[in-house]
Amino acid sequence: VSGELKQIIVRDGHVWGVNTKGEIWYGEDIHRHEKWVHLQGKAKEISEGHGVLCHVNDADEIWCADKGITTEHPEWHKAPDGARLKFISVN
Numbered sequence: 001v002s003g004e005l006k007q008i009i010v011r012d013g014h015v016w017g018v019n020t021k022g023e024i025w026y027g028e029d030i031h032r033h034e035k036w037v038h039l040q041g042k043a044k045e046i047s048e049g050h051g052v053l054c055h056v057n058d059a060d061e062i063w064c065a066d067k068g069i070t071t072e073h074p075e076w077h078k079a080p081d082g083a084r085l086k087f088i089s090v091n
Helices: none
Strands: 005-011 014-019 023-028 036-042 045-049 052-056 062-065
Touching: 005 045, 014 045
Parallel strands: none
Antiparallel strands: 005 014, 014 023, 023 036, 045 052, 052 062
16 A cells, blocks of 8 residues: 555455544555545544544544545534543444
8 A cells, every 4th residue: 555644444445544644545445446535634543433434633622424434525523522532443
């Protein structure tokens, strides 16, 4: 896999990654063709589980989407007020 991702998640043939600029990338079927989609948003940490993609941004805010997670515009929803994390794991 080409590129410079600092974190990568692989699940059921889908790949999400975050680079050092905080950009979120999505790839599908990267063994046959390396096609990446730049997802809206900035992250320092991401996780995916059961169709929900969540990330933590530089302000330690939690954002999750269950729609559009394989498109350029996931439908991000911010976690309730005051919720802050350095790391997230969705399973």
